[in-house]
Amino acid sequence: MIIKTEFDIGDEVYFIANNRICCSKISSITIKVSKINKYDSETYISYKVNEDLNIVKIENTFKTKEELIASL
Numbered sequence: 001m002i003i004k005t006e007f008d009i010g011d012e013v014y015f016i017a018n019n020r021i022c023c024s025k026i027s028s029i030t031i032k033v034s035k036i037n038k039y040d041s042e043t044y045i046s047y048k049v050n051e052d053l054n055i056v057k058i059e060n061t062f063k064t065k066e067e068l069i070a071s072l
Contacts, residue, residue: 003031003043005029006061007029007061007063008029009027010025011025011026012024013025013026013047013061013062014061014063014064014067014068015049015060015068016068021068023065025049026047026049029048031043031045031046
């Protein structure tokens with residue numbers, strides 16, 4: 001199975017945490033695949049940016065600060 005991720009380890013990403021725009025590099029990626037039934041499965045991707053913070057929602061993570069601001 002090949003799972004493509006939007007971001008790779010070392011990529012700099014922008015996101016909102018504690019009501020602030022933050023920027024950090026991705027330090028690890030966790031991928032979990034759950035079997036729903038014999039035809040479908042669900043993939044969960046979590047990006048970790050430091051020891052204390054996981055970015056779970058990919059749709060709230062952006063490649064540039066401008067993209068993040070435009071989404072608000």
